[in-house]
Amino acid sequence: xxxxxFDRVSKKYRIYQESGVEASPxxxxxxxxxxxxxxxDFWALRDVTFEVKRGEALGIIGQNxxxxxxxxxxxxxxxxxxxxxxxxxxxxAALIEVASGFHPDLxxxxxxxxxxxxxxxxxxxISKKLDSIVDFAGVSxxxxxPVKRYSSGMYLRLGFSIAAHLDPDILLLDEVLAVGDAEFxxxxxxxxxxxxxxxxxxxxxxxxxxxxxxLCDRVFLLRKGxxxxxxxxxxxxxxxxxxxxxxxASAPARLTxxxxxxxAIISSVAFLNSNGRKTTMxxxxxxARVEVEYIVxxxxxxxxxxxxxxxxxxxxxxxxxxxxxxxxxxxxxxxGIIEFLCPDLPFEAATFNVEASIRxxxxxxxxxxxxKHAACVNIxxxxxxxxxxxxxxxxxxxSLERQESDDAAADAVVKQSD
Amino acid sequence: MRPxxxxxxxxxxxxxxVRPISEILPPSFSGVNLLGHLSKLLQxxxxxxxxxxxxxxxxxxxxxxxxxxxxxxxxxxxxxxTFIFSLIAKMPSEGAPYAIFAYTALLPWxxxxxxxxxxxxxxVSHAQFVTKxxxxxxxxxxxxxxxxxxxxxxxxxLLAGLMIYYHVPLTINALYAIPIILVLTCFALAxxxxxxxxxxxxxxxxxxxxxxxxxxxFATPVIYPLSAxxxxxxxxxxxNPMVGIIESFRQGILRGAAPETRYLALSAAISVILLxxxxxxxxxxxxxxxxxV
Numbered sequence: 221x222x223x224x225x226f227d228r229v230s231k232k233y234r235i236y237q238e239s240g241v242e243a244s245p246x247x248x249x250x251x252x253x254x255x256x257x258x259x260x261d262f263w264a265l266r267d268v269t270f271e272v273k274r275g276e277a278l279g280i281i282g283q284n285x286x287x288x289x290x291x292x293x294x295x296x297x298x299x300x301x302x303x304x305x306x307x308x309x310x311x312x313a314a315l316i317e318v319a320s321g322f323h324p325d326l327x328x329x330x331x332x333x334x335x336x337x338x339x340x341x342x343x344x345x346i347s348k349k350l351d352s353i354v355d356f357a358g359v360s361x362x363x364x365x366p367v368k369r370y371s372s373g374m375y376l377r378l379g380f381s382i383a384a385h386l387d388p389d390i391l392l393l394d395e396v397l398a399v400g401d402a403e404f405x406x407x408x409x410x411x412x413x414x415x416x417x418x419x420x421x422x423x424x425x426x427x428x429x430x431x432x433x434x435l436c437d438r439v440f441l442l443r444k445g446x447x448x449x450x451x452x453x454x455x456x457x458x459x460x461x462x463x464x465x466x467x468x469a470s471a472p473a474r475l476t477x478x479x480x481x482x483x484a485i486i487s488s489v490a491f492l493n494s495n496g497r498k499t500t501m502x503x504x505x506x507x508a509r510v511e512v513e514y515i516v517x518x519x520x521x522x523x524x525x526x527x528x529x530x531x532x533x534x535x536x537x538x539x540x541x542x543x544x545x546x547x548x549x550x551x552x553x554x555x556g557i558i559e560f561l562c563p564d565l566p567f568e569a570a571t572f573n574v575e576a577s578i579r580x581x582x583x584x585x586x587x588x589x590x591x592k593h594a595a596c597v598n599i600x601x602x603x604x605x606x607x608x609x610x611x612x613x614x615x616x617x618x619s620l621e622r623q624e625s626d627d628a629a630a631d632a633v634v635k636q637s638d
Numbered sequence: 639m640r641p642x643x644x645x646x647x648x649x650x651x652x653x654x655x656v657r658p659i660s661e662i663l664p665p666s667f668s669g670v671n672l673l674g675h676l677s678k679l680l681q682x683x684x685x686x687x688x689x690x691x692x693x694x695x696x697x698x699x700x701x702x703x704x705x706x707x708x709x710x711x712x713x714x715x716x717x718x719x720t721f722i723f724s725l726i727a728k729m730p731s732e733g734a735p736y737a738i739f740a741y742t743a744l745l746p747w748x749x750x751x752x753x754x755x756x757x758x759x760x761x762v763s764h765a766q767f768v769t770k771x772x773x774x775x776x777x778x779x780x781x782x783x784x785x786x787x788x789x790x791x792x793x794x795x796l797l798a799g800l801m802i803y804y805h806v807p808l809t810i811n812a813l814y815a816i817p818i819i820l821v822l823t824c825f826a827l828a829x830x831x832x833x834x835x836x837x838x839x840x841x842x843x844x845x846x847x848x849x850x851x852x853x854x855x856f857a858t859p860v861i862y863p864l865s866a867x868x869x870x871x872x873x874x875x876x877x878n879p880m881v882g883i884i885e886s887f888r889q890g891i892l893r894g895a896a897p898e899t900r901y902l903a904l905s906a907a908i909s910v911i912l913l914x915x916x917x918x919x920x921x922x923x924x925x926x927x928x929x930x931v
Contacts (some may be wrong), residue, residue, distance in 0.1 A: 233929060293928070297662055297772040300925035306662040320766040323692070325699045334692055337685040338771050389657055 222309065223390055223421040224272040224295065229304030231265040231290050231445075264290040266445045267304075274309075277422040279436030279453060281429065281460055286442040288425045292392055295423065310389025310421070313339065315412070319379025324368035328359055328378060331367055335382050349385045356407065357381035377404055384411050391415055393424040403606060428571045429457050430501060430600035461500045464596050484520050484551065488513045489576045489594035500595045502565055503602025504610050510560040510594070512576050520551040522581040525558050527594075530573040537572060543581055566609045569601045665925035667918060675921055679774050686777055686784070693785035708789035709796050712748045716741045723861050732863045734892055738800045742888045743860040745793055746819070750826050750880065751851045753786030757830035758847045761838050765931045775924045776917070779830040783823065790819075797891070809894035815887060818902065822883045825909035832916040835923040838931050858884055879905040879912075 265287045272278050280288050293299050294306060296314050321338060322331045332353055336346040346353075354360050357377040359370070367375060393412065412435070416422060426432050432439060432453060439456040441449040441463075449456050493499050494507040502508050510527055524543040531537050540560060542549050549558070574597050579588035603610050679686075698704040716737055723729035724736035731739035757779035761768060764778055801808065837843035858880040859867070867875050875881055882905030886897030 294662065297660075298769065298928045300662060300665050302664055304664070308660045308662070310657040310659075314771075316770060320770070321764075323696060325696060326692070330692070330695075333688055337682075337688040338767060338773060340682070340685075340773065343684045343688065 221274040222271045222307075223274045223276075224309070224423070225305075225307040226268050226270050226291075226294075227305040227307070229265060229268045229294065229301045229306060230263060231287075231294060231299075232302040233262045233264055235260045235262050263445050265294075265301075268445070268447060270440070270447065270450070272421055272423065274421055275419045276438065277416060277424060277436045279432035279439040280423065280425045280442060281427070281432055281439060281457065282442035282448075283464075287445040288442055289394065290445075291442075292394055292423070292425055295390075296392055308390065311387075312390040312392065313383070313386040313388035314392040314394065315380075315383050315386075315408075316392075316394060319375045322367050322375065322379065325366055327366055328354070328363040328370070332378070332382055335379065336385075339383060339386060341386065353381050353385050354378075356384060358404075380404075380408070384408060388415075388420060390421045390423070393422060393426070395426055395428070406606070427596070428569075428598065429460070429596070430503075430569060430571070430598035433457055433501070433598075434600060457501075461595065464500075483518065483589055484514055484516045484523065484578050485590040486512055486576055486578055486592045487515050487555070489574070489592055491574075491595060491597060500597045501600065502597065503600045504565055504567060504569060505603030506565050508562045508565050510562075510574070510576070511557050512560065512578075513555065513557045514551065514578060514590075515555050516551045516553050519553050523549045523551050524579050524581050524583075525549065525560075526577050526579075526588075527560050528575045528577070529567070529597075530575065531570065537567070548581075564610075564612045565599060565602075566611050567599045568608060568610070569599050572597045572599065665922050667922045671921070672914070672918065675774070675917070679776065682774055682777060685773060686780060689777060689781040690784040690788075693781055694788050697785070705792055708792040711752070712741065712744045712793050713796060715744050715748070719744070719861050729862055730866060732865065732893075734806070735804050738797075738804050738806060738892065739863075739888075740861060741797060741800055742892045743858075743884045745790065745797055746822055746884055746887050747855065747858065747860050747880070748793065749786050749790040749819075750822060751855070752789065753783045753826045754829045754833065755847050755851060756786065757782040757826075758833040758837055759844050760830075761834045761927065762841070762844070762931060768931050769928045775927060776831060776920055779834045780827065783826050783830060786826075787819075787823065801891075806892060807894060808891075811890045811894050811896050814890035814897055817906075818883055818887050818890065818897070821879075821902070821906045821909050824913045825879050825883070825905070828909060828912035828916045831913075831920040835916075835920045835927070838923065838927050854878075854880065859888075860884060876901065876904060877908070879908045881905070 268287075268291070280291060282288050292314070294301055295308070295312065321335055323334065326334065329350070332350060333343065333346055336349075336353075337343065341349075354363050357374070357380070359374050359378050362370065362374065367378070370378070391412075412422075416435070422435070424432060424435055436453050438451065439453045440447050441456050441460050443463075449459050490498055490511045490513070491500050491502075492509040492511065493502065496509075512525055512527070514525075524541060526539055526541040526543070528539040529537040540562075542558075574594040575591065576594050577588040577591040698707065701707065703710065719740045720737045723740075724731070729736065760778040760782050761775060767773075767778075768775060800806075833843055833847060855861075857875075857878055864872075864881065864885045882901035882903075886902045886905075889895050889897040
């Protein structure tokens with residue numbers, strides 16, 4: 221049984237540039253251009269054909285602008301294709317956060333009815349699920365309070381919880397795990413699992429390669445609006461990683477201090493697991509090695525090498541520096557490798573953009589000699605993290621009642637067992 | 639560790655036997671899908687109901703006078719018009735007291751004008767819905783028309799009061815109000831579909847509509863009787879569907895007579911044709927609305 225079918229689907233967007241290449245056109249020209257529809261065409265999807273079988277979980281990966289969200293928008297009927305035909309067999313729903321549609325003056329309960337029916341639920345169905353929706357969001361005590369008095373977290377959780385209570389035949393997922401705290405996220409993952417086990421067909425669009433590999437049976441790699449690769453998650457994901465790692469290192473716009481002819485350059489950055497194999501897939505608690513290979517023209521004293529971990533939204537998560545660690549690094553002329561070893565990766569399951577830079581000690585962050593986007597590193601669920609991070613640790617039990625024999629009541633040391 | 643079992647979703651993952659099959663195609667203007675559109679709309683009747691109730695609730699929430707605002711608007715217009723056109727300008731009102739003469743027309747006019755002006759901006763003001771969730775988008779303008787119809791009902795109670803006060807007898811012909819309001823609703827929907835869909839691309843509409851409605855008020859026999867319009871202009875004048883609607887409403891309620899059939903029939907014909915055309919236009923624009931809104 222085929223649940224979803226794209227038949228030579230193309231989607232064109234028209235971009236109206238306010239200030240074009242040519243000298244700013246007159247108002248009249250702009251108006252006529254709009255009326256006649258002369259803008260720059262951008263093909264978000266070109267001739268895309270695929271099928272998704274019933275019960276299959278399809279992952280779609282690719283860089284921003286590759287057409288991932290366009291596929292979801294077309295499936296969800298938010299917008300129509302320019303060419304081609306899409307067939308959908310079954311009730312389709314998207315697991316999206318709908319809190320932006322809340323009316324601040326209405327109570328939580330009223331908003332659940334409003335947004336539930338927006339998502340296509342019947343009033344009777346909402347009444348039946350109301351308690352569960354409210355419980356899931358953890359806002360039971362405030363259900364008759366106007367949502368304008370909610371915290372932003374409560375707001376988002378309630379919005380998401382409504383969508384999580386849909387029972388679709390086909391489920392669309394779009395970066396769902398970016399909502400709420402770890403506790404709420406794990407509930408969402410549980411819900412997705414539940415639907416998956418019940419045979420729901422799933423289309424999952426994400427930058428979180430670990431999550432895609434964990435959930436999906438098949439993965440598409442989109443590139444410039446076309447399906448570039450399709451196949452088993454492991455192969456397609458590693459192909460994508462390869463593509464990302466071999467991208468010509470482009471200095472992001474915010475890094476302006478790069479010197480034209482640097483005394484030192486980073487020639488490559490590699491990620492290795494405990495077996496010494498190159499990869500960008502890790503789990504929380506894994507050993508990870510980052511090898512930063514550099515080329516130095518003349519001997520370069522007192523260098524600082526740094527590795528940055530950014531969230532996919534661009535926030536700096538943490539950074540490691542040879543400067544902070546206190547060690548002095550002198551680089552001899554020629555090629556060399558400096559290795560960053562992390563025996564126990566502390567990160568929660570997520571995707572990180574890792575960057576590496578080289579600079580002189582005492583210079584500011586922006587004055588580095590070279591800077592490279594190293595890779596998109598995916599951390600999957602390894603050692604349990606219910607919160608932001610994991611750290612190596614032990615547990616120790618102490619008895620407060622020291623009576624007869626000290627030796628019998630000796631402190632019991634319990635090792636962490638994951 | 640599964641920390642939150644107590645609050646996991648417990649209801650069954652429902653596997654209803656019927657799986658709807660749908661096809662999404664590039665937008666095209668055709669009447670073939672009219673029935674399909676309507677049956678889809680019917681599936682979303684719960685949303686129409688919830689959103690309409692929501693509109694009414696939100697409008698009067700945190701306001702002291704609440705529902706009385708629905709009466710206050712036509713009544714203040716009535717008082718102003720009575721003052722200007724009756725006391726100062728001595729406008730003819732075909733023998734009826736000017737206040738009730740104006741109010742019987744202001745009531746349906748206000749329904750039309752407030753419904754259409756709110757519905758026009760409905761898509762743009764709900765951009766967060768339109769770009770995130772699928773539902774038949776015509777529901778947004780429809781619910782504003784329903785909310786305006788509700789206000790019309792509330793404001794009608796004052797008409798009843800005025801009729802008692804001025805000793806205007808209620809006859810069986812007042813029942814004509816029902817088909818007249820139906821025609822008016824069709825026409826209001828036709829205008830709303832066209833204007834709201836166009837406003838998504840051209841925000842000028844949002845600014846133009848209040849002006850349009852102002853001019854339109856004077857092109858409709860609200861403050862003056864139809865008989866005041868020179869006979870040679872009447873054929874052209876009657877092409878405005880609001881003329882037949884307002885005149886028939888006044889005829890049925892105020893004069894207790896059956897409305898002139900050809901006036902009402904003309905308005906009904908124009909309204910229905912426009913409704914079908916503007917609905918199909920709306921569905922054509924709807925397909926890619928989210929790209930522009």
